[in-house]
Amino acid sequence: MNDGTEKLYRGLRLLATAGEDRVIIGYALICIHGALEDRFRAWLAANPDVPSEERAAVIDRRRVQWEGLLNMMRTYGDLHDGAVQTIRRMNDARQRVAHGDELKGTRQDVEKYAVFVKRLMGIPDTAEPSVRTPVVPHLWKGMDVPTVSWRSWSGAFLLLVVADVVYDLALSTLRWQTPLDMVGWGCLVVAIILLVVGVGILLKAMVQLGIRRLLIYGSIMYLTAVVITGAITPADRRDIDHWFTSALTVADATASGVGRLFYGLVASPSNVQLAALEERRPVFLSGVVRGENVPTATLSVDRSVAPTESAKTQATSIAPASAPSPTPPDRPLQPGDRVQVSGTGGVALRIRIAPSAASRVVARLPEGSGLEIIDGPEQADGRTWWKVRGAFGEGWCAADYLVRQQ
Numbered sequence: 536m537n538d539g540t541e542k543l544y545r546g547l548r549l550l551a552t553a554g555e556d557r558v559i560i561g562y563a564l565i566c567i568h569g570a571l572e573d574r575f576r577a578w579l580a581a582n583p584d585v586p587s588e589e590r591a592a593v594i595d596r597r598r599v600q601w602e603g604l605l606n607m608m609r610t611y612g613d614l615h616d617g618a619v620q621t622i623r624r625m626n627d628a629r630q631r632v633a634h635g636d637e638l639k640g641t642r643q644d645v646e647k648y649a650v651f652v653k654r655l656m657g658i659p660d661t662a663e664p665s666v667r668t669p670v671v672p673h674l675w676k677g678m679d680v681p682t683v684s685w686r687s688w689s690g691a692f693l694l695l696v697v698a699d700v701v702y703d704l705a706l707s708t709l710r711w712q713t714p715l716d717m718v719g720w721g722c723l724v725v726a727i728i729l730l731v732v733g734v735g736i737l738l739k740a741m742v743q744l745g746i747r748r749l750l751i752y753g754s755i756m757y758l759t760a761v762v763i764t765g766a767i768t769p770a771d772r773r774d775i776d777h778w779f780t781s782a783l784t785v786a787d788a789t790a791s792g793v794g795r796l797f798y799g800l801v802a803s804p805s806n807v808q809l810a811a812l813e814e815r816r817p818v819f820l821s822g823v824v825r826g827e828n829v830p831t832a833t834l835s836v837d838r839s840v841a842p843t844e845s846a847k848t849q850a851t852s853i854a855p856a857s858a859p860s861p862t863p864p865d866r867p868l869q870p871g872d873r874v875q876v877s878g879t880g881g882v883a884l885r886i887r888i889a890p891s892a893a894s895r896v897v898a899r900l901p902e903g904s905g906l907e908i909i910d911g912p913e914q915a916d917g918r919t920w921w922k923v924r925g926a927f928g929e930g931w932c933a934a935d936y937l938v939r940q941q
Contacts (some may be wrong), residue, residue, distance in 0.1 A: 539573030539656065542566050543649075550645060558687070561632035565643050568629045571622070575604055578612065583609050601626050621651060632887050668868045687736055694733030699852060702726040703896065760785045868908060868921065874937040876904045885929035890920035898927035906932075 553559035579585050585607070593607065605622060608614040625648050625917045625925030632638055638645075653659075655812045701722050709719035741749060765773065765781035868874065875882045883899035890913040900906075909921035912934060919934040 538577045539570035540658065542573060543652065543656065543658065547649060550642075550649060553642070555642065556811070557638045557921060560642050560645055561638035564625065564629055564638065564648070565632060567645070567649050567652050568625055571655060572601070572604065574656045575608055575612075579604075579607055585807065595658050618651075619653070621648070629809055688740060691733045691736035691740070694729045694736070697728035698726045698779035701729065703762060715782060757785060757789075802825060868912075868937065868939065870908050870932065872908045874906050874921075874923070874938040876902055876906070876936055877938040877941050878936050884932055884936050886923070886925075886927060886932050888930060890915045890922075890931040892916045892918075894931075897930045898925070900925070900927075906937070908937075 543566070546563045546569075548561055549563035549566060553563060561660050574594050574597075575816050576599075580590050582590070585593075587739045589607065591753065592704045593604070599607070601622075605619050606613065610789055611621065628638065628640055705719045705722035705726055707719070708722065709716055744752070761778065763783045764785055765778050768777070768781060768784075836866045879902055884904070885896045886898040886900060887894040888897050889895075890911070892915075904925065906923040906925045908921050909929065911931075913919060913922075913931070921937060922929065922936050923937075
């Protein structure tokens with residue numbers, strides 16, 4: 536039976552590398568307290584003074600729990616009342632941590648308890664592992680006690696969501712003139728910092744969980760999504776084909792989401808460059824437009840030269856005969872047409888992932904950019920939308936800003 540030594544060392548290593556992180560200190564307490572429990576059970580199971588029935592029962596954690604274990608140690612191990620009270624107090628703290636609550640005590644409390652446990656287990660101080668000993672997770676199994684809690688997971692996802700919002704704000708403000716474009720660059724820096732911190736927490740969590748736990752948790756989440764999708768999808772018969780379709784739908788949505796994530800990361804430098812280099816939108820301050828100087832042209836007419844009689848005759852004869860007939864309207868746009876961006880007023884045309892003004896922007900195209908219509912039209916938000924393809928990939932844009940290429 537395990538005597539708890541390895542578990543104690545694991546807790547001491549966690550405590551040595553925890554700093555002031557209360558989550559890691561709580562997991563260290565779980566390991567140290569569990570090591571003491573393993574040592575008590577191993578000692579009682581091997582003690583010939585303990586009746587055979589009690590020796591057999593002490594191995595089963597469901598039959599003999601902590602209170603019964605302490606009573607047996609009082610009887611056969613001469614455990615004094617002060618030690619019993621200390622163990623009970625730390626057992627309560629350990630249970631709160633195991634149920635997801637934050638550790639209420641301090642690092643010093645856990646360190647003192649670690650010294651107390653080492654003395655009860657008979658382990659000398661010289662056997663303590665070095666504080667520099669790293670806790671290296673196993674690639675497949677991960678760490679026995681991961682130090683990243685559900686709060687870290689939710690915090691990481693929240694950081695990524697905020698980073699995405701700040702990134703969109705940065706692209707929107709980069710096209711303004713100085714000094715307002717500096718707000719865009721500041722938002723871009725903040726978005727990068729949030730992204731790095733969030734991804735770092737996620738990677739740390741995945742490494743500590745290991746490939747095995749990730750596969751198990753991922754499978755559970757996938758099956759849950761399939762069941763929910765199949766339950767809310769209308770169907771005459773919920774047979775094997777219905778659930779197979781639900782599984783394919785969830786898989787396709789997952790692959791599409793991952794693909795959009797990677798595309799967004801790859802296309803980010805191009806989007807930032809386009810937003811920074813496109814035509815600047817003027818800033819209106821107190822009725823004065825701060826923008827580029829627009830050159831003006833003046834038409835002058837020399838009135839000193841009188842028209843000749845032949846010129847008068849030509850002008851009179853040509854005017855009614857040369858009136859052109861109206862040009863018939865062009866046919867409507869349709870998939871397969873080559874179009875270009877027009878009529879944006881110098882503001883980049885937003886390409887979105889769905890035909891809706893509320894959907895995510897995947898690219899911004901300047902005036903004159905060439906595109907190919909591949910699907911549509913769709914009606915949404917009072918506008919007509921076409922799905923187009925370009926160097927950025929594919930996306931939807933409003934038909935108001937598209938004209939057929941000549």
